[in-house]
Amino acid sequence: MTKKTGQRVKHVPQRTCVGCRQVLAKRELVRVVRTAQGVRLDPTGKAAGRGAYVHALRSCWERALKGALAHALKTKLSDEDREQLMAYAAQLPQEEAGESSTALTGQQGNEMMP
Template structure:
């Protein structure tokens, strides 16, 4: 008798750099450090060092205070901070 085991698909996990909560990779937003500066990566496949965040303002604001720069291993320029502030303004408020 040959039983077939159903394979469980591996779901990649990532940690939000704002609140340190672990979730599935697709449940978080990715920020990537490119030669042009820090950018939001909607596809999750852009080249460069990435960091993951919830879609909550509190996580982004907390990450902007230092953990985002540390995770990306770079210094955030004023242009990077302005870009991130623009993203924060478009996010939903925490509930």
């Protein structure tokens, strides 16, 4: 029997953005948590309460605030909570450079020859 002599790969927790449903590393997303005081941002990612994750992109926040965030937190967002989250979302960029909602599918050049 031989020993394996390789570097251990550290486990990276994965989470899903409730806005666009893309799975990413936990640290790349912003956590929103439901507490007894209401819905709040959780910059540490360790606050007690039910949490949901959203990209730091305005488009994801807009989609999340339409209902997906409230569903993920299993609560109804109060007007105060919604205003606070919308104010945070207004500070975010529309879309990061290099990201696009329409990606090439790689089907160019696959047409049938006559």
